[in-house]
Amino acid sequence: MHKILHLFIISGYLTAILSHVTFTNLKCGTSDKGFFDFEKCYIKAVNRSHKYIDIYVSLKKVPMDNVTINVKLMRYNNGYKPFFVDVTYDACKFLKNPNKNPIVKMLYYAYVNSSNLNHTCPYNHDIIFDHFWTGNWETDFEKYIPTINGEYGIFNNIFQNSIFRGYIKFYIRISGRQQD
Structure with missing residues (x-):
């Protein structure tokens, strides 16, 4: 069992070293x-080879609390199909103690330095993702989730x-590492 775990960890590090992530599309919508x-x-x-994302969410009804987020990792194979992660979590509880959910923690730390989502609920201000670039995914995300191109x-x-x-x-493409 330990050998399998070590194999996954090593493959994750190799993926992070040998691959390149680029954003291909972004869709935002509200109901x-x-x-x-x-x-x-x-x-x-x-x-x-590098792109970044800017998102500015204007909150119309503040304070915002009691927020739940569902995150699904999808892989394209004749349409987007579920792949590896499908997790629903209480965002406010998570921000109080990020260590309780390691998968969400990994995703959170990939973008926290590019956003103002750095405190617990309630949110009394607009939400900003400023220059969230693909390097964040290469160094943080892929280290723990082994993926193929x-x-x-x-x-x-x-x-x-x-x-x-x-x-x-977020739509991304994972490919062999590109030389700058």
């Missing part, structure tokens, strides 16, 4: 623009008081 709206939701190319999606559904409020879908 109730009176609750929150996306003022920014786009990918910007820095150069041929291909197209992937990270689908996030956002609920507040158990009511669907919106979504953010």
Whole structure:
């Protein structure tokens, strides 16, 4: 059993060393623009191999608490199909103690330095992801989830008081490491 675990850890490190991640698409949407709206939701190319994401969520009803998020990792194979992760968590409880959910913690630490999601609920201000770039995925995300080259999606559904409020879908491509 320990040998299998070591193999997964080593393959994860090799994936992180030998692969390149690039954002290919980004979709943001809301079911109730009176609750929150996306003022920014786009990918910007820095150069041929690196892109970053900017998202600005304008909260219309504050304070925002009792937030649940469903995260699904999807792999493209004649349509996006579930792959490895499908987790639903209470975002407010998670922010109080990030160590309780290691998969969500890994995803959170990939973007926390590029956002203002750095404190517990309630949120009385707009939510900003500023220059969230693909290098964050290469160094943090792939170290722990072994993947093969291909197209992937990270689908996030956002609920507040158990009511669907919106979504953010990140589309990425994982390929062999590109030389700069």
